Amino acid sequence: LYQIFMQHRRGRTELSFLESLYNYLKIAKTFFVLACPGADYDRIFAVCDRFHVPVVVDAAEAMGARYGRKGGVHAGKGAKAAVFSFNGNKIMTSSGGGMPASDDKALIDRARFLSQQARDPVPHYEHTEIGFNYRMSNVLAGIGRGQLAVLDERVQRRRQIFAYYRHALEGVPGIDFMPEAAYGRANRWLSVILILKGVSPW
Ligand SMILES: Cc1ncc(COP(=O)(O)O)c(C=O)c1O
Numbered sequence: 001l002y003q004i005f006m007q008h009r010r011g012r013t014e015l016s017f018l019e020s021l022y023n024y025l026k027i028a029k030t031f032f033v034l035a036c037p038g039a040d041y042d043r044i045f046a047v048c049d050r051f052h053v054p055v056v057v058d059a060a061e062a063m064g065a066r067y068g069r070k071g072g073v074h075a076g077k078g079a080k081a082a083v084f085s086f087n088g089n090k091i092m093t094s095s096g097g098g099m100p101a102s103d104d105k106a107l108i109d110r111a112r113f114l115s116q117q118a119r120d121p122v123p124h125y126e127h128t129e130i131g132f133n134y135r136m137s138n139v140l141a142g143i144g145r146g147q148l149a150v151l152d153e154r155v156q157r158r159r160q161i162f163a164y165y166r167h168a169l170e171g172v173p174g175i176d177f178m179p180e181a182a183y184g185r186a187n188r189w190l191s192v193i194l195i196l197k198g199v200s201p202w
Pocket of ligand 1: 034058060061084085086087097098
């Protein structure tokens with residue numbers, strides 16, 4: 001497992017980073033990318049496609065974020081799979097757990113099978129593969145569905161909070177806010193401030 005820190009500086013994925021990926025992609029089986037403001041998926045997908053490497057997006061923080069101009073698509077769409085977190089600290093929660101998403105039905109069926117103890121599809125209890133007990137309970141799913149209904153309001157509110165901080169701290173030397181890429185809409189789950197070394201008083 002190779003871990004590479006890439007920069008989505010000033011709201012753009014660095015081209016030099018994508019180029020530097022080539023050596024890894026020649027031998028990679030899967031490319032995991034973190035969904036965060038500025039991640040330029042079209043470019044990332046295009047480079048990975050060239051090497052036939054499937055992309056899995058860690059979209060844990062990205063519920064409600066969108067990618068693409070004119071409203072775009074949900075963050076993670078277009079990847080082989082995306083995984084969302086419904087942990088208590090996220091923009092919407094089911095108190096815990098999460099959700100894989102994919103356009104590949106076979107992949108989702110396989111994930112569902114493994115998450116439900118890999119029980120064979122027969123009337124009796126038989127397990128010929130090793131599975132996991134990762135299923136979300138129906139009670140938690142009900143909470144999650146209730147939260148999903150107010151997701152847009154949550155995003156709006158988080159964006160207002162971000163705008164408030166930016167406005168209030170405008171002009172303070174040594175701090176910088178993560179800009180929004182022209183090709184997406186951040187959910188501003190977290191208001192991130194960069195404190196510049198040597199310039200800020202802190
Ligand atoms: C980027 C990222 N990946 C993964 C996780 C883990 O998700 P979970 O807490 O649902 O396991 C989190 C946060 O919790 C996260 O922010």
